[in-house]
Amino acid sequence: MRVFLLILLSAIVLLKLTFIQPALAAQTSNAAQIFNNNCAACHIGGGNILISQKTLKKEALSQYLENYNSDSIQAIIYQVQNGKNAMPAFKSKLSTQEILEVASYVFQKAEQGW
Template sequence: MKKTLTAILLSLAIACLAFVRPVLAADAASGAKIFSTNCAACHMGGRNVVVAQKTLKQDALEKYSMNSMEAIIHQVQNGKNAMPAFKGRLSDQQIEDVAAYVLEQAAKGWT
């Protein structure tokens, strides 16, 4: 009985792991392409053509608490004020890639 229960639990654990969606790492190179197509019109070079002080530069991201993957992902997914929501237009992976690109570029000074 104990062996049977162990075998069932082991099988269940293996089955659960087999069907879990893997965590995908963000790809900044892919994010650069997506950013160029979807974001650059308003944010070319890390600027903001709508609200000039809310750039994507490191100091502004820190000032407005936008200097994390989670904050940028939330903003891109849901939009805010003049910025449209991209949830439904871009996949979760594409949004993560854009966030990684923005943070990478902010750290480099958008050079």
């Protein structure tokens, strides 16, 4: 049930980010702020200061995130929630909504080439 809700929320946020221009600025602003407050220390500009090849660029994400191409936002959500190796888990620090927003932001920025 929880996975279904995350997928549903992912789809809603993606639709909002894709099709509703006035909401885009507010969503992006909030998501950008979440990213800047929690992720940018290691992933400034979509890079990675710890492991240079594990960036947030589309090509890198598709190589090291399971299911990136088939379910991109869900793969990013999983990574943010659970972390891996040097990346900490954020499921106890960020709300489900914040994780969804930052995952959508990362996906959108990766698609745009950062």
